[in-house]
Amino acid sequence: MGLIESLFTALFGSGRNVVKETVEVFRENAEAAGQREAAAQAAALEQFAREFGTEQRSGFDRFMDALNRIPRPAMALGTLGLFIAAMVDPVWFAARMQGIALVPEPLWWLLGAIVGFYFGARAQTKGQEFQRSIAATLAATPGVIRNLSALQALEAGAGERAANPPAAEPVAGTGPNAALEDWRAGR
Structure with a gap:
C-alpha cells in the first residue's frame, strides 16, 4: 500500500491534480472557457449599452438611426x-x-x-x-398578353374557339422521332 499511496500523493496530493494540469496543457478546460466567454459577452454587452444607451442620444441620432433602417x-x-x-x-x-x-x-x-x-x-x-x-x-x-386574351376568351366561353382550342405548334427544331416511329411500328 505504501507504493500506491505515495504514487497517488504524488499525483493528487498537496492540493494539486497533476493529471488535470497535464491534460489542460493539451485540451482547454471547458468550465474555465465558459467563464471567460461569459465574461467577454458581459463586457461586450456593457460596451454596447454605454454606446447605444438612450439616455445620451439626441433626437437627431434617433432620427438618423430610424432613417438608416428604412x-x-x-x-x-x-x-x-x-x-x-x-x-x-x-x-x-x-x-x-x-x-x-x-x-x-x-x-x-x-x-x-x-x-x-x-x-x-x-x-x-x-x-x-x-x-x-x-x-x-x-x-x-x-406572348403573355396573347395567352391572357386566349384564357379570357376561354373563360368567357367564346364559342368554337373555347370548344376547340388551336393545336399546339411543334417546338422549333423538332422533327419526327425515329426511335418513337420504330417503337410504334413494332407494336
Whole structure:
C-alpha cells in the first residue's frame, strides 16, 4: 500500500491534480472557457449599452438611426409590390418596365454604385443580371398578353374557339422521332 499511496500523493496530493494540469496543457478546460466567454459577452454587452444607451442620444441620432433602417425593408416590400402588380395587371406592369428600359446606361451604373456601396459589391453584379432578366421578361410580354386574351376568351366561353382550342405548334427544331416511329411500328 505504501507504493500506491505515495504514487497517488504524488499525483493528487498537496492540493494539486497533476493529471488535470497535464491534460489542460493539451485540451482547454471547458468550465474555465465558459467563464471567460461569459465574461467577454458581459463586457461586450456593457460596451454596447454605454454606446447605444438612450439616455445620451439626441433626437437627431434617433432620427438618423430610424432613417438608416428604412432602405432594406422598403426595397424588400417594394419588390413584393412589383410581383403583386405584375400578377394583378401585367399590361400596366409591362408599360412601367418599358419606361425603366429607357433609363440611360450611366444612370443604371450610378444606381448600381450607390446600392453597391450600401449593400455590398455583390449587389452590383446581381443588379446587372437582374437588368438582363428584365429585358428577357419584357421580350416575352407579347406572348403573355396573347395567352391572357386566349384564357379570357376561354373563360368567357367564346364559342368554337373555347370548344376547340388551336393545336399546339411543334417546338422549333423538332422533327419526327425515329426511335418513337420504330417503337410504334413494332407494336
